[in-house]
Amino acid sequence: MRSRTILIVDDEPKSREGLKKMLGVWSAGQFEVLTASNGVDALQILEQTPVELMITDIRMPEITGLALVSQLRERGIRSQPSVILISGYAQFEYAQQAIHLSVVDYLLKPVSRDKLVESVEKALKAGEERERLLFMRKMADPQLLEVRNEEAALSDPVRQAIQFVEMHLEEAISLQEVAGHVHLNGSYFSALFKEQCQINFSEYVARRKLQKAKELLLKTNLPIAEIASRTGYQAVKYFNKLFKEHEGMSPGQYRSMRNETKAEVR
Template sequence: MRSRTILIVEDEPRSREGMKKILGVWAAGQYEILTASNGVAAMQILEEIPVELMITDIRMPEMSGLALVSQMREKRIQRQPSVILISGHAEFEYAQQAIHLSVVDYLLKPASREKLIESVENALKAGEEQENIIFMRKMTDPQLMAVREEEASLSDPIRQAIDYMEMHIMEPISLQEVAGHVHLNGSYFSALFKEQCQMNFSEYVARRKLQKAKEMLLKTNLPIAEIASRTGYQTVKYFNKLFKEYEGMSPGRYRTMRNGMEGHVQ
């Protein structure tokens, strides 16, 4: 399990080492604290190592902190860290540019130990929330999302059917079972579902079950056979076949690739 990383970019050695010492004690080994004396060195680190948070001075020779953040946002580095800017001058122009660059916080020198740690904790929390949002968007099935977004326009029986399926998604679900729950004839329910959801009942169930399976693949260490069972599939072979049909890869490869791409440690 790799330690997460905080990068301090500051051309003044005393200030740079002071912040490193404060954050090193605060982190207690949970974060690796790296430093760079200028923007060029910082970019090299950002291109090689995933960084959760970057704290950078604004006024530095060669490349300002604002230029560093701007360049970082333009490049496709491994991950975009949260940013805290530090300045010895309370200049409105800096604050304006910081907002434009989506900087999490703006500290004035000299920042106290308490203020620095508070700012770091808030920035890391904001970064985690943003990462979770991006992660869930990448994992979500767009066709299921489209149904959810149009939920208000669905008829009561279809909404009730979807709610029922959500409650029983980890069990085998049949069309007749759900149709009976909403008091409709099976054939009529099937046609109504396809008309309103733009996919047939069996496809919706398959997509929703695979969505649940993907969550378990990424968030747990459960064996694939157990995940197949927990999503209502009687055989792993059929689960693997269906997963590959929809995702273009096996469940095992999906777990390996996504964990590697997102940096999530299971």
């Protein structure tokens, strides 16, 4: 399992080693703490190693901390860590630029242990939230999102049908069953659903089940057969075939995206 990494960038040896020591004690071996004495070395590390959090001084020769963060964003380096800036100068201009670069925190030297730990935990939490949002984007189905965005305008029977699907994703769901649940004729319900959602009911159910399957693939280590069962498919071969038709890859290949996503975020 790949270790989680924090990178400290500071041209002052005393400050650099002090931060490393404080984080080493705090992390108790959960993080590998790397250091760089300048922006050039830091960029080389970032290009080769997935870094979860970077703590960098602002005022450094050659490449300033702000320029380092800017280059990190511009180069599209796969490892895009959360960033904490530190400085011996309380300048409003620095804080403004830090906000523009989506820096998580801005600390003034000398940095106390408590303040550093508080800031690091906040930055790591922000990174986890970014990873969650990236997962959501990878899993998103445009047609399902469109139905969700228009949900307020749907009629009561169609909304009830969608709620029924949500509650029974682990089961086989038929149009007739849902039509009966919302007290409508099957043919009328089918036409009504298509008219309001711009998608056939059967396709909606299939897409929603696959969306659930994608969540389970990315967020759990459940076997493929178990995921198929939890989305109402008892035949794993049929589930694999349907998944590949919609996603252009097998469930196993899709699951491998989890590690790729983490590498992109960190």
